[in-house]
Amino acid sequence: MTKTLLHAISLGILLALVWLGLSGFFEPLLLGLGFLSCVAVVLIALRMDVVDHEGHPIHLGWRIVTYWIWLIWEIVKSNVEVARRILHPALPIAPCMIRVKATQDSELGHVIYANSITLTPGTVSIVVEDGTILVHAIAREMADDLETGEMDRRVTAVETRPSRQSGEA
Amino acid sequence: MALVLDILSWVFLGLGAAFLVIGGIGILRFPDLYARMHAAGIIDTLGSALILIGLAFQAGLTLVTLKLLLILLFVQFTSPTATYALANAAYRSGFAPLLSSKDDEPSKP
Amino acid sequence: MFLMATLAVLVTMGLTLVRALVGPTTFDRVLAVNTFGTVTVLLISVLGFLIGRPDFLDLALVYALINFIGTIAVLKFLKFRDLGTPGSDSLAEEE
Known part of the structure; x- marks a missing residue:
């Protein structure tokens, strides 16, 4: 369970970095929306049960x-x-x-x-x-x-x- | 410094262009599907990588370079998967590869 | 310089397109179209630099995603004649 949490957190951080890199916007409103979409994606990924050591191999x-x-x-x-x-x-x-x-x-x-x-x-x-x-x-x-x-x-x-x-x- | 970056980027772009065309020629010249995959591999790996790195040298340290590297990473991750799916589907549907000598073929699974 | 790269990319697209048209098998065509897609990603990127609009890279990124999904979808359709078959596990145990 804690391992899943760890993977979810690292997935969220990765998504946030990609979002920042692709958008290039740094205004509060857009940052908030980006944050929300990252959280949404992580939640959906958790529901799909694809957040594990295979989809997200941080242990390497x-x-x-x-x-x-x-x-x-x-x-x-x-x-x-x-x-x-x-x-x-x-x-x-x-x-x-x-x-x-x-x-x-x-x-x-x-x-x-x-x-x-x-x-x-x-x-x-x-x-x-x-x-x-x-x-x-x-x-x-x-x-x-x-x-x-x-x-x-x-x-x-x-x-x-x-x-x-x-x-x- | 800018000149050095320019020259580097030209070298990368030129080499990448050469590898792209070589890969294209290979896709036309090679005799069968499995051999053509190797030529496609040239385009997918070194050809695309050199072109994208050459463009990154032009862009400098900006978000554009980050996007180029993301594209590069993505192409490098997906192309072997797509090639494997293609090779596997072709092989399992009974599409036999052209081999140089018959005794090389391992026993079928 | 970008012009030369663009020309090389276009030549490669032509070569792969010939293979896609000649075939002879469906898998040859899928291979050629997949490679054509990779080269299209490069064309969009180089073109963005050639005409001075690097925002084209977003399109290239999305095209790379679509190209991969498209190739897998075509292969799945060739194998099952149906895109609704669930799971990659069925791919392994099929036969």
């Missing part, structure tokens, strides 16, 4: 940010690789399908991993089930990159709390 903390920085570099590298293959006159692609293991505990972890695979061009996740992901790769090298399991390891590290595991959860 800063680890997800460091993961993003690593992911952006991976995305840039594979983008250049796929672009090179597109522009090559002979179109050197060799599509293949592989199955990779997803070692994350929760569905959220699986989603992060599968979406990361899709975000890096050259690999697209097709079916996620029973802790494995079916991946379509544009070339054997990109499939090999994925099969080293580095991305999987990093996503699992994002999900698991490093030090104080006995405290909660």
Whole structure:
């Protein structure tokens, strides 16, 4: 229950920040109306029962940010690789399908991993089930990159709390 | 300083434009649906990101930049979901991908 | 500079539109239209800067939202022939 409250509060703060950023108005009346609409959205979200650790994963903390920085570099590298293959006159692609293991505990972890695979061009996740992901790769090298399991390891590290595991959860 | 920002933004816009067109060419050139998804991925990830960051350099530290970054974040979050939905729907409706060698295909679930 | 970016965006839109028209399968068309939508978001943003009206970005933001919902809706319709089927759980256990 307190966890739901925590998520609701952080959702409200996030909504308020987005409202401020998008509107750019700072008059009392409009601020009041914006505040009311944020509260209304939070209440509706609570009624819909979508305020939880999946819709609003604050428990990931800063680890997800460091993961993003690593992911952006991976995305840039594979983008250049796929672009090179597109522009090559002979179109050197060799599509293949592989199955990779997803070692994350929760569905959220699986989603992060599968979406990361899709975000890096050259690999697209097709079916996620029973802790494995079916991946379509544009070339054997990109499939090999994925099969080293580095991305999987990093996503699992994002999900698991490093030090104080006995405290909660 | 303004000149540096201008040059940076031009570089980003130029690179983004190049990646957009490359992605478009890829969508036309690639032989089957699953391969075309990779080309669409180029447009969705690096192409859009570079263009939006290039525009953000022009806007400077204003609310406009915040909106650009929101658009960027939103596109990056939704595009893999949409691509996954598409790939999954195509695969489950029995649309077989074109593979380079037949023995690569894993057993069907 | 914005003009060049706009032209590149327009060229990309043309290329994806060709794929949407050629097909051959429905999924190819959905993929092309989804990409077309992403590029439209970029076109609106760049156009806002080109003609000096950055308020266009609000439109781009809304268009990005609509594009995503639209793609998902079309895919759901392709799968179930009906938009009223509730829940994503039915998607997983279908088959």
